[in-house]
Amino acid sequence: MTAEAADIHQLVVGLFVVIGIIGLEVAAIASYKIEREQREAIEAKTKEAIVGRVIEALDRDEPLIIPLPRGLRGRATRETLIAMIATIRGEARTRLVGALEERGYVERTVRLLRSRRAATRARGCMILGGMLSERANAPLLDRFRNDPDQNVRLTAAEALAEIGNALTSADLIEAVKHSSNWQRLRVANVISRMGETAVPALLDSLADEDEAILRLALDILCDIAHVPEFMPVLRLLAHPSVEIRGRAVDLLGIAGDIDAIDQIIERAGDAVWFVRVRAIKSMERLSVPMSDEVADRYYARLVALLSDEKWWVRQRAAQALANAGSLGYQVLQASVSDAAVSALQMHDIREARA
Amino acid sequence: MPDNGKPLVLVADDDAPTRRLIEVTIRNCGCDVVTAIDGEAALAQIRSLHPRIAILDVQMPRLSGWEVAKELRDDDAAHHTRIIFLSSRTQEHDVLEGFSAGASDYLFKPFSPRELQARIRSMLARDS
Numbered sequence: 001m002t003a004e005a006a007d008i009h010q011l012v013v014g015l016f017v018v019i020g021i022i023g024l025e026v027a028a029i030a031s032y033k034i035e036r037e038q039r040e041a042i043e044a045k046t047k048e049a050i051v052g053r054v055i056e057a058l059d060r061d062e063p064l065i066i067p068l069p070r071g072l073r074g075r076a077t078r079e080t081l082i083a084m085i086a087t088i089r090g091e092a093r094t095r096l097v098g099a100l101e102e103r104g105y106v107e108r109t110v111r112l113l114r115s116r117r118a119a120t121r122a123r124g125c126m127i128l129g130g131m132l133s134e135r136a137n138a139p140l141l142d143r144f145r146n147d148p149d150q151n152v153r154l155t156a157a158e159a160l161a162e163i164g165n166a167l168t169s170a171d172l173i174e175a176v177k178h179s180s181n182w183q184r185l186r187v188a189n190v191i192s193r194m195g196e197t198a199v200p201a202l203l204d205s206l207a208d209e210d211e212a213i214l215r216l217a218l219d220i221l222c223d224i225a226h227v228p229e230f231m232p233v234l235r236l237l238a239h240p241s242v243e244i245r246g247r248a249v250d251l252l253g254i255a256g257d258i259d260a261i262d263q264i265i266e267r268a269g270d271a272v273w274f275v276r277v278r279a280i281k282s283m284e285r286l287s288v289p290m291s292d293e294v295a296d297r298y299y300a301r302l303v304a305l306l307s308d309e310k311w312w313v314r315q316r317a318a319q320a321l322a323n324a325g326s327l328g329y330q331v332l333q334a335s336v337s338d339a340a341v342s343a344l345q346m347h348d349i350r351e352a353r354a
Numbered sequence: 355m356p357d358n359g360k361p362l363v364l365v366a367d368d369d370a371p372t373r374r375l376i377e378v379t380i381r382n383c384g385c386d387v388v389t390a391i392d393g394e395a396a397l398a399q400i401r402s403l404h405p406r407i408a409i410l411d412v413q414m415p416r417l418s419g420w421e422v423a424k425e426l427r428d429d430d431a432a433h434h435t436r437i438i439f440l441s442s443r444t445q446e447h448d449v450l451e452g453f454s455a456g457a458s459d460y461l462f463k464p465f466s467p468r469e470l471q472a473r474i475r476s477m478l479a480r481d482s
Contacts, residue, residue: 047370051375051378052374055379055382056378056382083371087372087464087465088375088464088465089464089465089466090467090469091468093464
């Protein structure tokens with residue numbers, strides 16, 4: 001064979017190999033697509049059957065017979081039941097959770113928490129959270145306290161919060177101390193959902209020296225908006241950090257402590273403009289005090305702030321006056337500041353619409 | 355729809371398992387049920403079939419439950435249809451928005467199937 005013919009031969013062979021590889025790839029993709037469609041069809045059929053069967057049984061007070069298939073059908077069954085548990089409440093939910101426990105779904109999922117792979121342990125925690133079974137509390141608590149992986153610990157905390165009652169807010173606040181910013185957000189969400197039960201531990205944490213803990217605790221308290229004891233918050237109005245002072249004054253307004261109005265009025269004279277803005281917002285939330293003496297201080301502060309060096313402060317003060325009843329409105333009308341004019345216009349527009 | 359004397363209820367929710375759950379719950383209290391997967395389909399079905407009750411999710415594609423209710427408020431032909439919102443939006447302002455859009459009732463998710471049935475029966479009995 002001449003050199004040229006050998007080259008052409010090689011080219012043709014190469015071309016066939018490439019076409020063969022492309023053909024195999026296309027066949028693999030097509031086969032994957034068909035497999036996926038079949039999988040989705042089986043999942044949809046399983047889900048449909050489960051929903052119908054469960055609701056009929058719940059409605060007729062019949063025993064709930066939940067199947068325990070393996071593989072694809074098992075996963076579809078479990079996902080459907082968890083979705084139903086999330087959607088319904090009351091006796092129906094209790095029965096569904098009971099059925100999952102009786103059929104061994106909870107125990108099977110707990111086994112995932114013993115996996116060597118952190119991703120599998122985290123997935124197990126998430127699924128157990130969806131099942132809402134208290135039988136999962138002990139293994140989840142163990143993962144929360146002892147798992148070497150931070151994501152698994154946080155997912156266990158989220159799952160425990162879903163199930164309810166097993167986790168203390170003190171545990172979680174402790175967990176925050178060793179977390180990154182993003183992880184702190186997750187913990188904050190969990191604590192926030194605990195609601196008023198988390199408040200005592202959060203108030204205790206306001207004595208912490210770590211500014212990140214203080215910021216987080218104040219943010220969560222603002223979210224929960226319930227503060228039975230204001231002294232820990234009042235102390236923070238003099239904190240050296242601007243962010244802490246700002247959040248503390250926010251919280252006093254949100255949680256509605258009218259007894260703190262004097263301290264809030266004082267904070268409206270803070271050296272930093274955005275603390276002044278937040279203080280004005282809190283004054284507005286609490287509205288004009290009943291006592292004439294305190295009301296005079298309230299109006300006087302707002303009027304003084306109409307001449308603040310910062311436009312945002314002037315604007316906020318003007319709005320607060322516009323919303324402070326007829327006297328506040330009159331005070332504003334007597335002022336000639338730009339912020340006063342715009343606040344008056346906005347007030348008139350709102351009144352016309354109402 | 356065949357006239358078999360059963361009251362007709364529309365269920366609109368973009369989540370298939372939730373929609374199916376509500377559908378079976380309502381069928382089990384003696385009603386016929388039609389379903390819709392989004393706000394536009396719900397509005398079209400209410401206008402053509404005049405169900406006695408429409409159970410609407412708030413957050414749906416194309417038209418939200420609130421938008422559907424507001425459209426129906428001005429529609430004389432559909433004023434017999436009572437609207438119930440069934441939503442995971444549970445803030446006070448959401449509830450107020452729902453009633454101001456024309457709802458007869460506002461229920462939260464997760465919901466109790468028995469409670470939903472009791473409310474449907476009560477509403478139908480009142481209207482009879």
